[in-house]
Amino acid sequence: MSAPHALALAPEDRVGLDLNCIRAEFPILRQRVHGKPLVYLDNAASVQKPQAVIDAVSRCYSEYYANIHRGVHLLSERSTTAYEGARGKVRSFLNAASIQEIIFTRGTTESINLVASSFGGGAVKAGDEILITGMEHHSNIVPWQLLCERAGATLKVVPFTDAGELLLDEYQKLLDSGRVKLAAFVHVSNALGTINPIKTLIDLAHARGVPVLVDGAQAVAHLPVDVQALDCDFYAFSSHKIYGPSGVGVLYGKQALLETMPPYQGGGDMIRLVTFEKTEYADLPNKFEAGTPNIAGVIGLGAALDWLNAIGLNAVGAHEHELLTYATARLSEIPGLSLMGTARDKAAVAAFTMKGIHPHDIGTILDREGVAIRAGHHCAQPVMQRYGVPATARASFAVYNSRDEVDALIKALWKVKELFE
Amino acid sequence: MSDLRDLYQEVILDHNKRPRNFRILPQPTHKADGVNPLCGDRISVFLDIEDGVIKDIAFQGAGCAISSASASLMTEALKGKPVADVEHLFDAFHNVVTTDCDCPKGLGKLGVLAGVRDYPSRVKCATLAWHAVRAALEERKQPVATE
Numbered sequence: 001m002s003a004p005h006a007l008a009l010a011p012e013d014r015v016g017l018d019l020n021c022i023r024a025e026f027p028i029l030r031q032r033v034h035g036k037p038l039v040y041l042d043n044a045a046s047v048q049k050p051q052a053v054i055d056a057v058s059r060c061y062s063e064y065y066a067n068i069h070r071g072v073h074l075l076s077e078r079s080t081t082a083y084e085g086a087r088g089k090v091r092s093f094l095n096a097a098s099i100q101e102i103i104f105t106r107g108t109t110e111s112i113n114l115v116a117s118s119f120g121g122g123a124v125k126a127g128d129e130i131l132i133t134g135m136e137h138h139s140n141i142v143p144w145q146l147l148c149e150r151a152g153a154t155l156k157v158v159p160f161t162d163a164g165e166l167l168l169d170e171y172q173k174l175l176d177s178g179r180v181k182l183a184a185f186v187h188v189s190n191a192l193g194t195i196n197p198i199k200t201l202i203d204l205a206h207a208r209g210v211p212v213l214v215d216g217a218q219a220v221a222h223l224p225v226d227v228q229a230l231d232c233d234f235y236a237f238s239s240h241k242i243y244g245p246s247g248v249g250v251l252y253g254k255q256a257l258l259e260t261m262p263p264y265q266g267g268g269d270m271i272r273l274v275t276f277e278k279t280e281y282a283d284l285p286n287k288f289e290a291g292t293p294n295i296a297g298v299i300g301l302g303a304a305l306d307w308l309n310a311i312g313l314n315a316v317g318a319h320e321h322e323l324l325t326y327a328t329a330r331l332s333e334i335p336g337l338s339l340m341g342t343a344r345d346k347a348a349v350a351a352f353t354m355k356g357i358h359p360h361d362i363g364t365i366l367d368r369e370g371v372a373i374r375a376g377h378h379c380a381q382p383v384m385q386r387y388g389v390p391a392t393a394r395a396s397f398a399v400y401n402s403r404d405e406v407d408a409l410i411k412a413l414w415k416v417k418e419l420f421e
Numbered sequence: 422m423s424d425l426r427d428l429y430q431e432v433i434l435d436h437n438k439r440p441r442n443f444r445i446l447p448q449p450t451h452k453a454d455g456v457n458p459l460c461g462d463r464i465s466v467f468l469d470i471e472d473g474v475i476k477d478i479a480f481q482g483a484g485c486a487i488s489s490a491s492a493s494l495m496t497e498a499l500k501g502k503p504v505a506d507v508e509h510l511f512d513a514f515h516n517v518v519t520t521d522c523d524c525p526k527g528l529g530k531l532g533v534l535a536g537v538r539d540y541p542s543r544v545k546c547a548t549l550a551w552h553a554v555r556a557a558l559e560e561r562k563q564p565v566a567t568e
Contacts, residue, residue: 356438358485361429362497364540368425377461390461390483419429420486 017311017319023049023400025307036370041090041403044218044344044349044396045374049304053244056303060296067292069269070262083295086302087285093305094235096252100284103251103258104298108217109139111127111236111251112184114288115213116143118261119234124181126152131174131183131210133166134156134386137190138379140215144184161384164192164341169324171201175208182270183212187219191380191392192341193324193349195223202232208209217241222320222347223397224313227252237295244304248297258284264288279349316399320348323397327406334413348397348409351378354413357420365419366393371405428543429486432494437486442479442496451529453565455482455553457545462488466496466553473504480550487543492550496559498531504558511551518547 024044025214026100028048040048060082066075067341070085090102105111119121124130130144134157141155148155158171166185174180188195202212213234216225221242227235234253253261263270263281267290272280281287308316327350331337336355354362363375377384384390395409446452446467455464464482468475478496482489499507510531516522517535524532537547556565 046516346521358489360462360485360543360546361487362426364543365425381461384461390463420434 017315017399017416019319019400019402024404025052026400027051027054029400030131033370033372034368036112036368037408039371039394039408041397041401041405041409042393043398043401044241044378046246047221047243047398048400049145049245049300050243050307052307053300053303054217057245057296057300060299065296068295069286072119072222080296082299082302083293086298086305089302089305090250093220093225093309094250094252095228097228098255101252101255101258103253103285103288104293105236105249105251105288106247106294107240108215108236108238108248109143109249110141111234111249112213112215114251114264115182115184115234115236115253116147118264118288119211120144120147120151120182121255122260122262124148124151124153127179128153128172128181129156129177129179130154131156131158131171131185131205133171133185133196134160135164135166135189135192135194135380135383136184136186137215137217138381139217140184140186141382150250152286153181155178157382158185160194164189164194164343166194166196166201168197168200168204174205175205175210178208180205180210183210184215185212185214186217187225188216188222188347188349189341189380189383190218190349191308191351191378191383191394192343193351193396194341194343195219195345195347195349197345198232199230202230206231218347218349220311221316223317239301239304242301242304243308244301245294245297247294248301250301255284258288260411263287263290267291269293311399318397320397320401323401323403323406324348324350324404327395327397327409330406330410331413334410334417337413340387340389347348349394350396351392351394353392354416357416359391360421362393362413362416365416366412369408369415370407371412423540430533430536430542433486433490434535436490436493439505440480440489440493440534442493443481444479445481446477446479449558451557453553453557453561455549455556456564456566457488458550458566461483462546462549464488464492464550464553466550466557468554468557470504475499475502475504475507478554480553484549485543485546487534487546489548491547494531494534495550495554498529499554507554507558511555513554514551515548518544531556535549543545 064078066079087102091099111358156174160166205212211233214232216237219238239248270290340351359375376391449467450470451468462484466480469477478491518537552565
């Protein structure tokens with residue numbers, strides 16, 4: 001007799017996290033706010049940093065900091081090695097084919113602007129279309145609007161269902177116009193938590209010869225990304241959402257595409273030879289990295305990736321999924337509370353509204369209970385308009401969050417109701 | 422919870438639930454919109470001014486309890502007042518929600534918003550309606566923003 005397995009989990013999903021150990025690595029989590037233990041649930045805005053990242057940045061400044069790529073002295077060589085070492089770590093993290101495909105920027109926003117300006121400037125002409133989705137962050141809307149204005153092109157938007165899932169039929173219809181020059185969409189929605197089926201979206205675009213940019217800001221800290229398996233043309237993310245320092249971002253681009261694109265900004269480090277008549281640009285990736293970058297920040301990102309790899313993204317994803325399932329069930333017990341974003345495939349984001357209570361009031365009251373959440377439009381005003389609400393409250397989870405913290409959130413939400421009723 | 426009660430006083434909760442003068446004036450002499458870009462709060466204020474006196478004032482919009490209650494209380498405070506009083510009432514109110522000053526008697530019920538001073542991120546909620554009224558009096562066409 002073969003009895004069904006009690007647990008149908010892949011082996012890596014069964015690896016439990018030692019939550020106490022993980023939490024101990026985040027010094028900021030040890031504090032109390034307004035006399036209550038800090039419950040930090042604003043991770044979709046930015047995550048806190050483990051000691052390993054803080055130490056890596058501190059070591060850079062206290063032991064070997066100098067400018068990179070130019071000094072003949074020892075400190076410059078050490079800084080260059082550490083900086084380029086981080087590029088190697090990002091390549092391996094995304095499984096990019098080569099380090100030439102990894103460009104450091106200031107963040108996801110700059111990565112997208114780079115593509116809109118450098119790729120879009122050449123490829124997009126009057127009458128063309130750029131395709132995005134209705135659940136984009138402003139950073140994946142406005143750069144394309146600016147490009148469309150400059151080029152005389154049109155921005156087209158893929159709609160989504162009440163649950164927060166993209167309408168694939170509509171997506172294909174919009175692609176079929178034959179005028180789409182680039183599709184740009186979010187991997188994981190910051191406002192809804194939806195994990196989009198990006199492999200399918202990419203394949204459908206490629207079947208019509210349309211290149212694809214993926215905004216991975218909310219994805220990389222929660223699920224494994226393999227840019228070669230996905231076959232995306234560009235992939236953008238920010239260091240500060242993956243346990244690294246703020247002010248650093250990554251743009252992955254296919255080498256063949258990046259080779260054809262003009263530089264985004266001019267300056268030092270991106271040239272081979274400058275005369276007043278003509279400038280020869282440096283090879284990839286330096287062509288796109290004008291000026292002295294955030295050296296210690298990039299090194300800190302490398303440390304963050306090492307730290308996250310040591311835990312394993314599958315274990316992180318399983319833990320966060322369990323928290324989301326628990327939080328969703330507990331939130332649903334609160335009368336008058338509506339969840340916004342109930343896609344079948346969802347990352348650890350719980351956005352909600354409460355009847356008759358504005359999200360900002362929820363945020364203020366929760367803060368006094370030690371619980372940090374985001375209240376507002378989450379830089380996704382079109383998503384708010386889609387649901388006809390001015391704002392939502394959003395709790396978002398990271399690897400260091402616990403069920404006890406979900407309980408603290410729920411207890412604080414009952415206080416909100418008590419105060420307002 | 423007690424310190425939260427300092428912010429969310431009964432008067433504020435009441436004005437949030439049942440805002441006064443929450444309507445549109447069909448033919449206002451002055452009108453302006455206020456937006457709070459950070460939280461998405463929007464408010465429209467309407468005034469009927471005759472001989473330098475605010476004969477009627479009303480507002481519409483969606484916002485948090487602090488901004489709704491503040492708008493509601495403001496309309497009550499300003500109705501019947503000379504336009505010339507708006508600026509010094511605003512100054513006194515602004516002082517009360519941003520500093521540790523004693524609340525001047527002339528502010529009346531507006532004083533219940535003094536608790537906002539302990540919540541710096543909420544000051545712009547309490548002042549949104551006032552900024553809109555000032556914009557209306559200056560006949561500004563663009564919506565006024567709190568930041």
